Amino acid sequence: MNKTVILAALLCCLSFSAQAQLQQIKEVFTEQDTLRGSITPERAWWDLNYYHLDIEVQPDKKYIAGKNTIRYKVLESHQVLQVDLQPPLKIEKVTQDGEDLSVTSNGNAHFVNLTKKQRTGDFNEVIVHYSGNPKEAVRAPWDGGFSWKKDDNGKHFIATSCQGLGASVWWPNKDHMYDEVDSMLISVKVPKGLTNVANGRLRKLDTLTNTSHWFVSNPINNYGVNVNIGDYVHFGEKYEGENGTLDMDYWVLRDDLEKAKKQFKDAPKTIEAFEHWFGPYPFYEDSFKLVQVPYLGMEHQSSVTYGNQFQQGYLGRDLSGTGWGLKFDFIIIHEAGHEWFANNITNKDIADMWVHEGFTSYSENLYLDYHYGTKASEEYVIGLRQNIVNDIPIIGPYNVNQEGSKDMYYKGSNMLHTIRQLINDDEKWRQILRGLNKDFYHQTVTTAQVEDYISEKSGMDLSKVFDQYLRTSNIPAFEYKTENDVLSYRYTNVVAGFSMPLRVFVDAEPVWLSPTAEWQTLTDFKTDARVKVDANFYVDTKH
Numbered sequence: 001m002n003k004t005v006i007l008a009a010l011l012c013c014l015s016f017s018a019q020a021q022l023q024q025i026k027e028v029f030t031e032q033d034t035l036r037g038s039i040t041p042e043r044a045w046w047d048l049n050y051y052h053l054d055i056e057v058q059p060d061k062k063y064i065a066g067k068n069t070i071r072y073k074v075l076e077s078h079q080v081l082q083v084d085l086q087p088p089l090k091i092e093k094v095t096q097d098g099e100d101l102s103v104t105s106n107g108n109a110h111f112v113n114l115t116k117k118q119r120t121g122d123f124n125e126v127i128v129h130y131s132g133n134p135k136e137a138v139r140a141p142w143d144g145g146f147s148w149k150k151d152d153n154g155k156h157f158i159a160t161s162c163q164g165l166g167a168s169v170w171w172p173n174k175d176h177m178y179d180e181v182d183s184m185l186i187s188v189k190v191p192k193g194l195t196n197v198a199n200g201r202l203r204k205l206d207t208l209t210n211t212s213h214w215f216v217s218n219p220i221n222n223y224g225v226n227v228n229i230g231d232y233v234h235f236g237e238k239y240e241g242e243n244g245t246l247d248m249d250y251w252v253l254r255d256d257l258e259k260a261k262k263q264f265k266d267a268p269k270t271i272e273a274f275e276h277w278f279g280p281y282p283f284y285e286d287s288f289k290l291v292q293v294p295y296l297g298m299e300h301q302s303s304v305t306y307g308n309q310f311q312q313g314y315l316g317r318d319l320s321g322t323g324w325g326l327k328f329d330f331i332i333i334h335e336a337g338h339e340w341f342a343n344n345i346t347n348k349d350i351a352d353m354w355v356h357e358g359f360t361s362y363s364e365n366l367y368l369d370y371h372y373g374t375k376a377s378e379e380y381v382i383g384l385r386q387n388i389v390n391d392i393p394i395i396g397p398y399n400v401n402q403e404g405s406k407d408m409y410y411k412g413s414n415m416l417h418t419i420r421q422l423i424n425d426d427e428k429w430r431q432i433l434r435g436l437n438k439d440f441y442h443q444t445v446t447t448a449q450v451e452d453y454i455s456e457k458s459g460m461d462l463s464k465v466f467d468q469y470l471r472t473s474n475i476p477a478f479e480y481k482t483e484n485d486v487l488s489y490r491y492t493n494v495v496a497g498f499s500m501p502l503r504v505f506v507d508a509e510p511v512w513l514s515p516t517a518e519w520q521t522l523t524d525f526k527t528d529a530r531v532k533v534d535a536n537f538y539v540d541t542k543h
Contacts, residue, residue: 029400035082035109036166037350037401039178042082042111046072048181049123053171056189057196057229059156062148064089065131068172074122081112081126084168084175089132091172096126108168108175128172135169137161140295145169149294151231151253156194158229159293159305164350164403167222178348178444180219187213188227195232197251199225199303200286216302217285219442221346224301228291233257239268239288242280246271247287256292256310263310264290266332273370274337274363279434282344282441290332297331299338299360306331320383324368324376337363345440345450351396352447353403354470358394358412365413374426381417382535384410390473395447405473414538415469421536422465422501423458432457464498469538471495478502478515478533479542487522487531491515492542503534510534 026033034040048070055066070083085091086108094101094112104111112126135145141161149157160170168175186198189211200216216225228251235257236249248267252260267290271281281288286302293305296315308315308331318325341359362381369377387410394412396404405411420429432454439453447470455462468476472495480489487506491498499516507529513522533541 033400038399045078071125226300322383354408362413
């Protein structure tokens with residue numbers, strides 16, 4: 001019995017550590033990192049317009065083959081176009097207007113030499129034919145690729161995941177976050193007896209070849225594109241939301257239908273809470289889907305994948321340690337939250353991944369706020385601090401496809417919770433969150449844009465707050481001492497110019513202070529008064 005308990009505890013710890021891991025942090029970067037992570041000259045001159053990904057998946061061979069049609073607008077004349085595809089997949093040929101083109105490869109980057117004159121303003125397309133055995137995911141979704149699994153009945157159960165690693169691990173594309181394709185058709189042929197579910201809406205199912213055609217009518221980031229293949233059954237519902245009727249569709253393994261019907265009741269509750277806080281669901285035209293997969297889950301746009309084993313919390317665990325984390329299915333709430341932050345608002349560079357993960361981690365306690373009250377949400381987000389390690393800054397190095405600290409989740413959410421306290425007006429804060437999703441609707445953004453927006457709309461200069469929490473691994477320390485009826489206080493461990501207001505309780509009475517790095521005093525203060533920093537502010541205390 002004791003060995004079983006210990007093993008279960010270790011598995012929980014491993015599950016948690018995996019949840020906050022996207023990529024291994026690098027200290028030395030290569031030419032391949034730059035080709036992947038920067039807007040190269042061979043990328044900059046053309047703007048994505050449309051993809052048609054048309055593939056056949058052969059599960060028995062763990063093999064895929066097909067083509068991607070890439071339509072683009074010429075922004076300035078140039079004759080070399082970069083397409084990305086990772087080995088062991090191989091490009092067989094690239095054509096434009098029926099003509100085979102020469103391709104020069106440098107690792108994962110492939111440079112297509114165009115013969116047709118590329119004139120500014122023209123819309124052109126290239127067709128990239130490819131095939132091979134794609135990288136198999138070892139520990140999806142953190143080590144992505146194809147997951148080739150079987151269900152309990154021995155039928156193929158397959159899914160893709162590629163955040164961080166890049167969509168080019170399984171299909172050829174312009175693999176950089178800054179340029180989202182405007183719309184996309186995903187055609188996938190699978191063996192008889194299996195169903196493929198992808199992003200957007202099912203436009204057509206060719207029963208003769210068992211090829212499904214899914215159309216995405218909104219801009220979509222590359223890593224949000226997915227295919228999911230299994231012995232699926234479908235059920236759904238209509239949700240009357242802020243922008244009308246939202247189709248909510250659920251695809252699960254045949255044997256799990258009844259469990260899903262019970263567990264997925266969290267889905268409409270999630271949309272209700274997030275439309276309140278963030279504004280309308282951003283993809284009404286493409287519907288909302290939950291799709292069961294053989295890994296934990298991922299925020300694939302309009303095709304949110306789910307593998308939380310129909311349990312509350314994170315695989316049955318409350319990451320906050322407060323009990324509130326067991327009031328909801330973590331994967332449904334967290335991954336659906338990404339529809340607003342990651343899919344509607346997408347970072348231009350993966351270094352700014354906190355825009356995805358910080359806001360979405362924060363969305364968990366806003367879900368609690370909406371359904372269970374502010375006290376519940378406060379306890380939850382404060383409880384998440386036990387998971388923060390403060391190893392390196394949240395923002396990573398730019399132009400090399402590298403995010404920063406995994407603290408982007410829990411430290412990011414606590415920074416936003418602290419900013420809510422600073423604004424001290426929940427309706428204003430709500431309008432800022434809704435405004436972000438309205439004013440940056442279907443856009444790629446930088447950290448600077450998000451920071452400046454929040455500062456402008458709040459009427460507060462929050463630049464040093466962002467610098468402190470995003471660009472250092474140091475937590476502000478509020479240091480104070482009491483002597484001769486005087487309270488002396490200051491901040492330590494802070495960036496230059498840091499002066500964040502702070503709410504403290506003096507004998508349980510709230511008092512606002514304005515600490516800086518210099519000692520300040522509060523007179524007419526009882527030396528024996530009890531001083532306690534409001535726990536809603538993410539600061540340390542030294543006395």
